[in-house]
Amino acid sequence: MRATAPLADTEIADLAVAAIHAEADLTPKPGLVDRRGPGAHTDMDLEMLHTSADSLHTALAACASAAAQPLSDAELRTRLGEIGRAGEHAMLAATGQVNTHRGTLWALGLLSAGAARGGDAVTIAARLAAIPDPYASSRTTDKMSHGSRVRRRYNGSGAVGEAQEGFPHVRRHALPTLRAARRSGADEATARLSALLALVATLEDTCVLHRGGPRGLMTLQSGARAVLNAGGVGTAQGRRHFNALDDVCLTQHLSPGGSGDLLSATLFLDALEKRITESCRP
Numbered sequence: 001m002r003a004t005a006p007l008a009d010t011e012i013a014d015l016a017v018a019a020i021h022a023e024a025d026l027t028p029k030p031g032l033v034d035r036r037g038p039g040a041h042t043d044m045d046l047e048m049l050h051t052s053a054d055s056l057h058t059a060l061a062a063c064a065s066a067a068a069q070p071l072s073d074a075e076l077r078t079r080l081g082e083i084g085r086a087g088e089h090a091m092l093a094a095t096g097q098v099n100t101h102r103g104t105l106w107a108l109g110l111l112s113a114g115a116a117r118g119g120d121a122v123t124i125a126a127r128l129a130a131i132p133d134p135y136a137s138s139r140t141t142d143k144m145s146h147g148s149r150v151r152r153r154y155n156g157s158g159a160v161g162e163a164q165e166g167f168p169h170v171r172r173h174a175l176p177t178l179r180a181a182r183r184s185g186a187d188e189a190t191a192r193l194s195a196l197l198a199l200v201a202t203l204e205d206t207c208v209l210h211r212g213g214p215r216g217l218m219t220l221q222s223g224a225r226a227v228l229n230a231g232g233v234g235t236a237q238g239r240r241h242f243n244a245l246d247d248v249c250l251t252q253h254l255s256p257g258g259s260g261d262l263l264s265a266t267l268f269l270d271a272l273e274k275r276i277t278e279s280c281r282p
């Protein structure tokens with residue numbers, strides 16, 4: 001994303017929360033909660049995802065607000081860790097202790113801070129993610145998280161690596177796919193689903209690894225690739241491949257949660273760029 005003037009913290013949080021609602025509402029999605037139902041999840045539904053999205057506003061605005069202060073990057077990283085952990089608590093309180101959006105808050109918290117700092121949001125988010133959180137060792141929830149166990153077992157870098165590398169799956173796969181689909185005349189829902197599938201096809205998603213191991217991950221990646229190679233869900237063959245992918249998620253209890261998070265990040269960056277372009281117009 002190109003360098004720009006910073007936006008107000010609440011405006012950034014409004015755009016981020018709107019992107020999270022949009023991801024939840026996008027229907028159909030393979031395995032994830034959508035308007036049709038809970039997908040491969042047993043502990044959440046669409047209403048809970050919307051409640052959770054709203055609960056994140058305070059933390060996201062706080063991330064943006066902290067980034068606008070004259071703090072060093074190291075000081076800001078410490079502050080973001082505190083805000084992020086408080087945000088996770090608020091989310092869990094809002095959902096009755098269900099982890100609806102932990103990965104989403106991580107990605108969008110960093111990107112909200114990046115957007116507020118002034119400059120390239122992704123580059124700044126990556127720089128902040130690379131700074132160790134001095135209080136990370138005292139986290140109890142992380143030690144027990146599925147993500148950390150899976151990363152240890154399969155040597156993946158997960159949500160932390162994705163952020164540290166500057167969200168390569170968003171920049172190289174999801175955003176270009178979203179925009180190419182729009183240019184080719186696809187409706188917005190189809191373009192967003194294509195962007196999601198571009199993520200599922202390439203991401204090493206610790207949610208999928210946790211539930212289905214490497215075999216489950218390969219199944220989802222190749223299923224998503226088949227839809228895209230057939231021209232997307234807009235074609236008859238693409239639709240057939242999508243239905244097969246959707247079925248496999250339900251029967252094998254697989255859900256690409258990390259790709260859901262990164263679709264929210266994609267929609268946020270897309271909206272941010274649009275908002276900034278509008279504000280630059282004479």
Ligand SMILES: CC(C)(COP(=O)(O)OP(=O)(O)OC[C@H]1O[C@@H](n2cnc3c(N)ncnc32)[C@H](O)[C@@H]1O)[C@@H](O)C(=O)NCCC(=O)NCCS
Pocket residue numbers: 063080081082083084085102103104105106107109110133142145146147148149151157158159160162203204205206207257258259261262
């Ligand atoms: C470390 C984090 C990412 C959580 O740890 P965890 O061990 O669960 O990480 P993991 O990478 O496996 O997955 C977390 C979630 O990210 C998503 N995800 C999974 N795989 C990926 C991937 N390859 N890329 C991106 N996101 C992914 C999923 O939704 C998953 O549930 C993070 O929540 C954290 O550090 N929180 C502390 C608060 C903080 O510092 N916040 C700062 C910004 S608000």
Ligand SMILES: Nc1ncnc2c1ncn2[C@@H]1O[C@H](COP(=O)(O)OP(=O)(O)OP(=O)(O)O)[C@@H](O)[C@H]1O
Pocket residue numbers: 023024032033034041049099100101102103104105146147207210211255256257258259260261
């Ligand atoms: N539409 C969505 N539906 C479900 N999860 C989503 C959606 N969008 C993003 N996610 C992400 O997926 C994660 C939830 O995945 P999952 O339920 O597999 O994780 P878990 O709670 O760690 O594991 P499990 O449910 O297997 O015990 C959330 O943290 C969230 O960030």
